[in-house]
Amino acid sequence: MATSRCNREWYTSCGGDIDNESSCFKILHERSGHGARVGELRTGHGCVQTPVFMPVGSQATVKSLAPGDLRGIGSDIILCNAYHLYLRPGVEIVEEAGGLHGFMAWDRAILTDSGGFQVFSLAPLRQIDDDGVTFRSHIDGSEHRLTPEKAILNQEGLGADIIMVLDDVPSGTADGPRVLEAVERTHRWAERCLAAQRRSNQLLFAIVQGGRDLDLRRLSARTLSSLDFPGYAIGGLSVGESKASMYSVLEETVPLLPSGRPRYLMGVGSPEDLVEGVWYGVDMFDCVLPTRVARNGAVYTRDGRRNVRHADFKHQFGPLDPECDCYTCRTFSAAYVHHLFKCEELLAYRLATIHNLRFMHRLMGDMREAISQGTFAAFRDEFHARYRPTDETVRLAQRRRHRVTSTWQADDSER
Amino acid sequence: MATSRCNREWYTSCGGDIDNESSCFKILHERSGHGARVGELRTGHGCVQTPVFMPVGSQATVKSLAPGDLRGIGSDIILCNAYHLYLRPGVEIVEEAGGLHGFMAWDRAILTDSGGFQVFSLAPLRQIDDDGVTFRSHIDGSEHRLTPEKAILNQEGLGADIIMVLDDVPSGTADGPRVLEAVERTHRWAERCLAAQRRSNQLLFAIVQGGRDLDLRRLSARTLSSLDFPGYAIGGLSVGESKASMYSVLEETVPLLPSGRPRYLMGVGSPEDLVEGVWYGVDMFDCVLPTRVARNGAVYTRDGRRNVRHADFKHQFGPLDPECDCYTCRTFSAAYVHHLFKCEELLAYRLATIHNLRFMHRLMGDMREAISQGTFAAFRDEFHARYRPTDETVRLAQRRRHRVTSTWQADDSER
Numbered sequence: 056m057a058t059s060r061c062n063r064e065w066y067t068s069c070g071g072d073i074d075n076e077s078s079c080f081k082i083l084h085e086r087s088g089h090g091a092r093v094g095e096l097r098t099g100h101g102c103v104q105t106p107v108f109m110p111v112g113s114q115a116t117v118k119s120l121a122p123g124d125l126r127g128i129g130s131d132i133i134l135c136n137a138y139h140l141y142l143r144p145g146v147e148i149v150e151e152a153g154g155l156h157g158f159m160a161w162d163r164a165i166l167t168d169s170g171g172f173q174v175f176s177l178a179p180l181r182q183i184d185d186d187g188v189t190f191r192s193h194i195d196g197s198e199h200r201l202t203p204e205k206a207i208l209n210q211e212g213l214g215a216d217i218i219m220v221l222d223d224v225p226s227g228t229a230d231g232p233r234v235l236e237a238v239e240r241t242h243r244w245a246e247r248c249l250a251a252q253r254r255s256n257q258l259l260f261a262i263v264q265g266g267r268d269l270d271l272r273r274l275s276a277r278t279l280s281s282l283d284f285p286g287y288a289i290g291g292l293s294v295g296e297s298k299a300s301m302y303s304v305l306e307e308t309v310p311l312l313p314s315g316r317p318r319y320l321m322g323v324g325s326p327e328d329l330v331e332g333v334w335y336g337v338d339m340f341d342c343v344l345p346t347r348v349a350r351n352g353a354v355y356t357r358d359g360r361r362n363v364r365h366a367d368f369k370h371q372f373g374p375l376d377p378e379c380d381c382y383t384c385r386t387f388s389a390a391y392v393h394h395l396f397k398c399e400e401l402l403a404y405r406l407a408t409i410h411n412l413r414f415m416h417r418l419m420g421d422m423r424e425a426i427s428q429g430t431f432a433a434f435r436d437e438f439h440a441r442y443r444p445t446d447e448t449v450r451l452a453q454r455r456r457h458r459v460t461s462t463w464q465a466d467d468s469e470r
Numbered sequence: 471m472a473t474s475r476c477n478r479e480w481y482t483s484c485g486g487d488i489d490n491e492s493s494c495f496k497i498l499h500e501r502s503g504h505g506a507r508v509g510e511l512r513t514g515h516g517c518v519q520t521p522v523f524m525p526v527g528s529q530a531t532v533k534s535l536a537p538g539d540l541r542g543i544g545s546d547i548i549l550c551n552a553y554h555l556y557l558r559p560g561v562e563i564v565e566e567a568g569g570l571h572g573f574m575a576w577d578r579a580i581l582t583d584s585g586g587f588q589v590f591s592l593a594p595l596r597q598i599d600d601d602g603v604t605f606r607s608h609i610d611g612s613e614h615r616l617t618p619e620k621a622i623l624n625q626e627g628l629g630a631d632i633i634m635v636l637d638d639v640p641s642g643t644a645d646g647p648r649v650l651e652a653v654e655r656t657h658r659w660a661e662r663c664l665a666a667q668r669r670s671n672q673l674l675f676a677i678v679q680g681g682r683d684l685d686l687r688r689l690s691a692r693t694l695s696s697l698d699f700p701g702y703a704i705g706g707l708s709v710g711e712s713k714a715s716m717y718s719v720l721e722e723t724v725p726l727l728p729s730g731r732p733r734y735l736m737g738v739g740s741p742e743d744l745v746e747g748v749w750y751g752v753d754m755f756d757c758v759l760p761t762r763v764a765r766n767g768a769v770y771t772r773d774g775r776r777n778v779r780h781a782d783f784k785h786q787f788g789p790l791d792p793e794c795d796c797y798t799c800r801t802f803s804a805a806y807v808h809h810l811f812k813c814e815e816l817l818a819y820r821l822a823t824i825h826n827l828r829f830m831h832r833l834m835g836d837m838r839e840a841i842s843q844g845t846f847a848a849f850r851d852e853f854h855a856r857y858r859p860t861d862e863t864v865r866l867a868q869r870r871r872h873r874v875t876s877t878w879q880a881d882d883s884e885r
Contacts (some may be wrong), residue, residue, distance in 0.1 A: 059879070114809070114810075114813045114815060115806075115809065116810060116813075116815045116817045117815040118815065118817075119817065120817065121801075121817060121820070122801075123819075143809070143812060143813060144784065144805070144808075144812070148784065148805060151785070151787060152787055152805055152806065158805075158806055158809075159802075159806065160801045160802055160806075163541045263730070300840075352524070368564070369559065369563065370566070371565055372566060386536075386537075386575045387574075387575055388567055388573070390559070390563060390567055390573075391530075391567065391573055391574065393559075394529070394530065394558070394559045394563070394573075395529075395531060395556060397559070398529045398531075398558060400529060400533065401533055401534040401816060401819055401820070402531045402532045402533075402534065402535065402536060404816055405536070405816070405820075406536075443559055469728055
């Protein structure tokens with residue numbers, strides 16, 4: 056079934072090996088002792104080396120960056136959001152512009168999220184039933200209806216290389232019957248999405264749900280695996296639960312997914328979560344974190360996050376991070392970036408965003424290299440020994456604060 | 471005297487002709503019938519073809535652009551502001567970073583304004599005397615003192631290629647004794663600036679003042695011309711007077727300035743004002759207008775300004791301006807730029823800024839070409855026949871409104 060979605064035309068578009076076109080995903084290296092693996096995902100717009108971090112461009116733009124900036128970072132795939140684009144500018148506008156690739160002038164791979172998460176987290180007054188969900192736009196209050204079939208139709212119009220099923224996403228604090236209901240509905244909707252798909256050049260990924268309930272997570276992973284999707288996502292995480300809880304879910308869920316298919320952990324995350332996710336066998340990640348915190352002046356280094364607004368940077372005439380090879384660090388001093396932030400100059404946001412995305416890109420590359428060399432366990436230990444994560448209390452407080460930040464600073468999505 | 475400031479080292483740095491190093495400015499074409507001329511200004515960071523429009527980067531950044539964007543536009547010279555940079559980050563920081571060129575990673579020419587205009591227009595509680603001016607910072611209220619000697623010292627620290635004298639700038643509504651006082655003080659301060667200059671690789675320009683009083687303007691132009699500066703600016707215009715009044719001042723003033731020296735009209739302007747300024751013999755311009763209005767969605771075309779936020783653009787899948795060759799127009803549809811503005815996405819401001827600055831750059835290039843070909847009178851007629859300027863009442867209302875716009879949208883300077 057997956058094979059049929061991975062046709063010769065777009066398999067070969069990135070130099071794929073015709074004799075081995077049975078899958079769009081190929082595992083190049085995996086080692087015993089942990090789940091981590093190195094792979095290659097073939098799309099209609101180039102090959103993506105995994106594990107990969109996908110920058111988020113919810114509204115068909117990675118905030119503050121142009122396509123050339125993303126190419127400079129090395130990004131091969133980005134994420135856009137079908138909920139946002141459906142509401143504004145509307146699917147038909149994007150379609151008329153030649154799909155998302157034409158609209159935003161990005162010629163590499165794109166994944167669209169179906170909008171399930173946003174409908175359940177952003178839209179007011181939503182009403183859910185077995186057929187679909189009715190919600191009001193967070194922009195103008197207008198009423199809309201989303202069903203699994205409509206989610207596929209929208210994403211076929213947007214034209215991303217990878218598209219997602221519509222899922223029922225309970226809130227982070229939900230439990231018991233609501234979580235079970237959401238899991239079962241997500242499964243029924245996944246089947247309807249498969250049946251609704253018309254285009255043959257888009258990979259449709261299923262989404263495992265189940266909250267923090269490990270039994271439900273296992274049930275969800277097994278049920279969806281039997282449906283033979285070209286890829287599998289793990290959703291409903293990073294919504295306020297502890298890191299320990301998230302890691303348990305990964306540990307229990309990932310091994311139940313088909314090993315030959317890409318695994319995507321949605322909405323995660325921080326550098327330390329990427330390392331752990333890869334350890335458990337995740338291949339793809341997306342998160343607004345590196346771009347969002349960049350716009351507040353927080354820049355990643357292998358020692359942890361630092362804030363360039365801090366007075367320490369005023370006289371630092373070397374780069375933000377001496378170990379970094381990004382455009383920002385190659386071109387400007389930390390003192391200059393500090394000055395731009397102090398003056399609230401628009402260039403500040405772009406320079407910090409480039410740095411953080413390049414940090415993520417290099418982190419993924421370093422992990423791929425370590426996995427290939429068989430040294431990933433040591434890499435993981437060294438990473439955690441050095442990297443000082445943001446304090447968990449601070450992290451959860453920041454999440455709450457970000458929800459009320461002004462439009463131009465916030466991503467309009469928690470993913 | 472000017473010759474001594476135009477030394478062999480930086481004359482040759484842009485491939486200057488050693489046998490003709492007596493001036494940093496060379497007129498390549500001029501025609502009878504009007505004052506317009508084509509010239510070449512040699513600086514320590516490359517040659518500048520005149521007439522030229524200089525993008526404004528008050529705080530060591532042209533708002534929303536990186537140096538590569540400016541190179542893509544074709545800019546050979548930009549303006550920074552000594553008042554802003556003195557207050558933040560401070561001259562010593564810029565100096566330690568290798569001067570403005572090093573600080574902002576811009577390897578072409580820079581002109582710094584002395585700060586006179588900003589002290590008189592932005593700073594609260596200023597007290598002026600013959601020695602200098604005491605003012606409070608518009609950022610933190612701290613008290614500062616600026617004298618002609620300090621203005622030169624600051625600008626030598628910042629290290630621009632062209633620096634400006636400190637001038638006494640009366641308000642646009644001042645008249646009578648205050649304007650006379652300002653003119654006479656500006657002349658005394660110009661002499662003190664000349665005497666204070668220590669660095670030999672910066673061109674110091676004088677500034678003609680005199681408000682709308684043509685007698686005072688003539689007096690100022692004659693007095694300063696006798697001091698033999700390497701260049702001459704006309705200040706105190708575009709501060710709320712009518713266009714007719716500004717053009718009269720140009721008509722009376724420009725012919726009194728030494729013809730072999732570059733002439734710079736400060737803080738101007740709109741496309742129609744550039745065409746008129748060139749007609750009267752101006753060689754250099756700067757203005758925040760094209761960058762400021764870009765951030766509000768206004769884009770220039772040869773027919774006039776249009777606002778990309780307008781619903782007309784929602785379905786326009788061609789470029790913003792079919793006649794434009796800028797990065798934005800070559801890469802994105804008007805529909806995409808419209809979408810970015812509607813979503814208040816940061817990329818919007820950059821794309822519109824690039825378009826407007828490229829429009830200005832091409833307009834200047836087209837004028838140089840027409841002057842060289844001897845067809846500038848016809849060019850000017852055709853330009854005005856087609857270009858629909860912003861209504862003057864609207865224009866003056868916009869000026870007032872811009873003064874209260876939020877920090878990130880406003881340039882912090884009216885120049």
